[in-house]
Amino acid sequence: MEPSDRRRDVRAHVSPPAHIMRIGSAERVEILNASYRGLFIRTNAPPPLNQLLRLRIELPTQSVDVNCIPVRVVVDGTGRSGIGVRFFALNGEDKRLWESYITSLLSPRRMAA
DSSP, X not given: OOGGGGOSSOOEEOOOEEEEEETTEEEEEXXXXXXXXXXXXXXXXXXXXXXXXXXXXXXXXOEEEEEXXXXXXXXXXXXXXXXXXXXXXXXXXXXXXXXXXXXXXXXXXXXXX
């Protein structure tokens, strides 16, 4: 079974600006796809698996801060790395904003099917 076959949610190919937030710095990362429960992020130096990260994502209307955990590291044939992350304790206004954003991305796809 392919890893994509095991995903719980449909993913949207989207790339809003995002940064991994660390004490005293912010690393710009590229989001390649997103779902209700997680993201795939291209990064120069993948963090260790299961390390809690703070990610700031710039949505069209405002930014959201999410906690996430790297659950998968992928290195492509050219040596570029990326991580699959799942959200951890996403709730409140950030959860509402994120879910609204993903719904807006996936709604046209569902209507076309």
